[in-house]
Amino acid sequence: MRQILAVSFCLLxxxxxxxxxxxTGNISEVVRVEASSASxxxxxxxxxxxxxxxxxxxxxxxxxxxIRWYRYSSLGGGYAEELSDVRVDGASSVLTKIESDMGxxxxxxxxxxxxxxxxxxxxHPFSLTSIVPSAERDCQRIALxxxxxxxxxxxxxxxxxxxxxxxxIRLSYHTLTPDEEALMFHQTETAVxxxxxxxxxxxxxxxxxxxxTVEGDRFLRAWGHAEEFTSGSVEPYAVSGLTKITQxxxxxxxxxxxxxxxxxxxxxxxxxxEFEAAVTDGAxxxxxxxxxxxEFDDVSLRIQxxxxxxxxxxxxxxxxxxxxxxxxGSCEYTGEVYTVSIGASMLKCPNAFSPNGDGVxxxxxxxxxxxxxxxxxxxxxxxxxxxxxxxxxHGWDGKYKGKTVPSGAxxxxxxxxxxxxxxxxxxGDINIVNYK
Numbered sequence: 114m115r116q117i118l119a120v121s122f123c124l125l126x127x128x129x130x131x132x133x134x135x136x137t138g139n140i141s142e143v144v145r146v147e148a149s150s151a152s153x154x155x156x157x158x159x160x161x162x163x164x165x166x167x168x169x170x171x172x173x174x175x176x177x178x179x180i181r182w183y184r185y186s187s188l189g190g191g192y193a194e195e196l197s198d199v200r201v202d203g204a205s206s207v208l209t210k211i212e213s214d215m216g217x218x219x220x221x222x223x224x225x226x227x228x229x230x231x232x233x234x235x236x237h238p239f240s241l242t243s244i245v246p247s248a249e250r251d252c253q254r255i256a257l258x259x260x261x262x263x264x265x266x267x268x269x270x271x272x273x274x275x276x277x278x279x280x281x282i283r284l285s286y287h288t289l290t291p292d293e294e295a296l297m298f299h300q301t302e303t304a305v306x307x308x309x310x311x312x313x314x315x316x317x318x319x320x321x322x323x324x325x326t327v328e329g330d331r332f333l334r335a336w337g338h339a340e341e342f343t344s345g346s347v348e349p350y351a352v353s354g355l356t357k358i359t360q361x362x363x364x365x366x367x368x369x370x371x372x373x374x375x376x377x378x379x380x381x382x383x384x385x386x387e388f389e390a391a392v393t394d395g396a397x398x399x400x401x402x403x404x405x406x407x408e409f410d411d412v413s414l415r416i417q418x419x420x421x422x423x424x425x426x427x428x429x430x431x432x433x434x435x436x437x438x439x440x441x442g443s444c445e446y447t448g449e450v451y452t453v454s455i456g457a458s459m460l461k462c463p464n465a466f467s468p469n470g471d472g473v474x475x476x477x478x479x480x481x482x483x484x485x486x487x488x489x490x491x492x493x494x495x496x497x498x499x500x501x502x503x504x505x506x507h508g509w510d511g512k513y514k515g516k517t518v519p520s521g522a523x524x525x526x527x528x529x530x531x532x533x534x535x536x537x538x539x540x541g542d543i544n545i546v547n548y549k
Contacts, residue, residue, distance in 0.1 A: 134158070134219070134229060135205070138165040141336045146278055148230070152270030153190075154216070157230045157278060159266075159332050169207040170219045170227065180206035183218040189273025190228065193218055216269060230268040232278075239263040239280065239310065239330045241342035247313055252351050252444035255318045257284075257325060261342070263310025279308040281331030289320035289353070289393050296355050296391050318351035320393040349395035349439075356435045356448045361385040365506030369456065369482035379454035382483040382532035384425040386453070391419070392437045396446070399437035407432050407450065426485045428533035430454045458483040458531020460505075462539055467547040468511030477543055478508030483532040490526045491543065499523065511545055520545040 133155065136143045141161035148154035160166060170180055178201050185193035198210035208217070213233030220226050241261035249256040266278040284305045289298035298320065305316040314327070325344040333339040360373040363381075371380035378386060392399050401421075403414035409432065416423075425431060435448040459482040466477040479489070487505040492498055499513045511517050522542050529537040 134217075134227070135169045135171060136160070137167050137169070139163075144332050144335050148268070149270070149276050152268070152274065152276055153228060153272065154268070154270060155227055155229045157232065157268050159232045159234050159278075161234050161332075161336055163211050163213060163231075163233045166211055167207050167209045168211060168217070168231075169202065169205040171205045172221065174204045176222055177201045177204055177206045179222040181220040182206070182208050183220065184212065185216045185218065185269075185271075186214075187267075187269045187273065187275070189269065190216065190218060190271040191273070214267075216271065218271075228271050232266060232268065234332050237264060237266050239282070239333060239340055241310075241327055241340060244314075244325055244327060244342060244344040246347055249313070250350065250443070251318070253318060254315050255347075255351075257314040257316075257344070259310060259312060259314055259327070261310055261327075263330065265309040277308060279306075279331070280310075280329060281334070282307040282310055282327065282329035284314055284316055284325060284327050286316070286319055286325045287321060287323040288317070291353070291355055293355060296357055296389055298353075298355070298391060298393055319347070319349050320351055320353055320395065322346055322348050322394065349393065350444055351393075352396040352437050352439050352444050352446045353393045354396065354399070354435055354437045354446045354448055355391045357389040358433070358451050359387040359389075361387065363506065367478040367480050367508070368506060369459070376449060376451045377454070378451065379425070379430075380456060381481075382426050382428070382455045382458075382485055384453060384455055385422065386425065387420075387422050388416075388418075389420050390435050390437075390448075392446075395439045395444070396437035397440045398442070399435070402434050402436060404432045405429065409434065425453050425455055426532050428455050428457055428483060428531070455532050456483055457533050458535050458537075460484065460527070460529055460531075460537050460539065462525060462527065462541055464542055465544040465546050466511070468517060468545065469547060476508040476510050479505055479527070481505045481529075484529050484537075485532050486528075486530040488528045492524045492526070493518070494522055494524070505529070509543075518545065 139160050144159040146157040148157050182196040182199050183193035184196055200207050211231055213236050216230045218226050218228050243260040245258050247256035247258045263282055268276050287300055288303050290301045291298055300321055324346050328339055328341040360378045362371045369381045388401055401416045402409060402412045404412050431453045433451040438445040461480040466474045468475050484505050488503050490498055490501045491509055500509055522544055524542055527539040
């Protein structure tokens, strides 16, 4: 029954029915940490030494002599023992002897209770003597062997349940942060927090040479003398990259449209792509890979430049990706896969147009797709060459030496080659109609 009462009344106290204990005799600030709501405690109090320290409960002069103090260990409040080192100071009941790592219960004459836990920081100090990279290596995380003190700081709820305080130990270092818009990496500082000091600290692997600094803890910060230790410089072994591909899109109205989207490119050949990549400091090897297979079972072309232009002329699908690695190949980055699809060739020739300036069918042009070579000659009916051009996006405006030719029949001869290897040899008539 005694344990049940202790739990019940202390839970009421934690809900805020009573005030916080008052501390005297201590040199440094008393750090109060919010206790878990499941502990039944009003709070956890951490002091920089307990020598000469007393704690009091302020009440009324009539009630103070009847206040009773109890102390409990990790066993919980059901096994609390009553304390005798108590004196009355006016309206306060004062406990003059305090032990570390103990819970305390203040019992009022009407049965109300206030419960809290006390920790002497000097029994759980924080210090560091060494930080070195561990033999354990992971391309995503770095492991640091740490020699020092900074164990878990535990407290126990009124029901004997174990909880731990967050000591706020911080590991900070530099790494590289990607800027996808600018396609570059920026050096930034990052930090990882630890509730206590582990034998091995693990954190995201840095992408540049850096020193590691461990600083703490939250209690030493509160008292104005936090401890700090910095390692020697550590070279990066993790790698990362950024990539970008841009298609130079042609806007000829007589060519099958090129519509790049996301990681998909291509359309009508020739297809001109601009390749760009950026890598982190540890990436000593890098290359763009070209393959006809989506799983890159066979790589047909490797280009080690970060930035370059490449023109695709052959029909079919090509898969592209960027790969970089550190000096021994133990860590590798593989970028997303891009797809270039070049369609089959096509060439069609109209047989009439009307260069009358009305904005409709004013120019004779072929319709085409994926032509890698092209040559067109236009003649009059007497065999005189009127014009010629080698760009299939060009056409004939019905003029010869700056003057519009008479209406009638003209003739074209075309030789071309498609991205699929198809050869075109076409000839036919061109009729100029509705010309005034």
